Amino acid sequence: MRPLYAAAWAIAILLVGANIVGANTHASTSTSTGPDSHAPIGVMGDHTHHEGEIMFSYRFMTMRMSGNLDGSSSVSPTEIATSAPNRFSAPGMGMPPTLRVVPTEMTMDMHMFGVMYAPSDRVTLMAMLNYVEKEMDHTTFMGPMGTTRLGTFTTKTSGIGDTSLSALINLSDSHVHRWHATLGLSLPTGSLDEEDQILTPMNTRPSPRLPYPMQLGSGTYDLMGGLTYAGSQGAWGWGGQWQSVVPLGENDEDYTLGDQHKLTGWISRRLNDRLSLSARLSRIDRDNIDGMDPLILAPVQTADPDRQGFARTDLSIGLNFLFPGDAHRLAVEFGKAISQDVDGPQMESDWQATIGWQWAR
Numbered sequence: 001m002r003p004l005y006a007a008a009w010a011i012a013i014l015l016v017g018a019n020i021v022g023a024n025t026h027a028s029t030s031t032s033t034g035p036d037s038h039a040p041i042g043v044m045g046d047h048t049h050h051e052g053e054i055m056f057s058y059r060f061m062t063m064r065m066s067g068n069l070d071g072s073s074s075v076s077p078t079e080i081a082t083s084a085p086n087r088f089s090a091p092g093m094g095m096p097p098t099l100r101v102v103p104t105e106m107t108m109d110m111h112m113f114g115v116m117y118a119p120s121d122r123v124t125l126m127a128m129l130n131y132v133e134k135e136m137d138h139t140t141f142m143g144p145m146g147t148t149r150l151g152t153f154t155t156k157t158s159g160i161g162d163t164s165l166s167a168l169i170n171l172s173d174s175h176v177h178r179w180h181a182t183l184g185l186s187l188p189t190g191s192l193d194e195e196d197q198i199l200t201p202m203n204t205r206p207s208p209r210l211p212y213p214m215q216l217g218s219g220t221y222d223l224m225g226g227l228t229y230a231g232s233q234g235a236w237g238w239g240g241q242w243q244s245v246v247p248l249g250e251n252d253e254d255y256t257l258g259d260q261h262k263l264t265g266w267i268s269r270r271l272n273d274r275l276s277l278s279a280r281l282s283r284i285d286r287d288n289i290d291g292m293d294p295l296i297l298a299p300v301q302t303a304d305p306d307r308q309g310f311a312r313t314d315l316s317i318g319l320n321f322l323f324p325g326d327a328h329r330l331a332v333e334f335g336k337a338i339s340q341d342v343d344g345p346q347m348e349s350d351w352q353a354t355i356g357w358q359w360a361r
């Protein structure tokens, strides 16, 4: 784990421990209810609730990837097919020396259902359930070498993703500054054995288990940790969040997804009592896969456990709307990658958008 994130974990655990064990002053919960009292909708677990409050939410998130990168440079399908080494290469066994299937486009749509409940002003509990739909387009090059394109194909998967349960613990709350820590567990409810039809360089059309990015879950219990800060003064709001997901152990298919760490910071500006605008920078770091599913082997980058790690920075703009009555909220956010560094070749992130509805009482 990178030292920065290890330090963040240590601070979060210390703060939560000190807050639960210590006889410190009771946190006074914030009374702000403006549109900007929630972070941009792409930020999860950004706020806590008062004792007895319950909130239901639905988010739709859509993400597009297009083309490929190696490191931070674009790489064409032909370059990949002629020069990117295939780790499964076994001449004579039908496994070519280079990657011969190249992903060209990917979309992921996610329906996220959430519920939050605060048994006390100190603690808010949160559960999230996802339904995921993935689609990936590919070009297949003919035979073990050369630049002849044999054809294209699309694979699709859909189903329930992993489910998360977490506790958000208020650490401190003045009227200007609010802090809370998050500790949670992601449950392996998403499938790991999705299959679909492919086109091989030998011009056959089998339906094997699909590569890692097309599977729906991690297959492991994952520890989730985070720290969130939010502040406001007049019409301006700002905040930041660190969140990590660290898989515990190995899944039934003999691998572990890489640790994922996110850092984000935002500013918001209230236009009136109902509407606020936001701008947000976020950074994601994800490690490569440890281990390997023996049923995932194909001359394609997505089947390689060492071509899954990346670091990416996104810039997003958003809008929060609080309906009259203060119970319903509607928010949208649109983000675009501004820098990416991948263990390539790997697909390039293009843009993502989230629309969400929240209802609290």
Ligand SMILES: [Cu+2]
Pocket: 047, 048, 049, 055, 116, 360
């Ligand atoms: Cu909530």
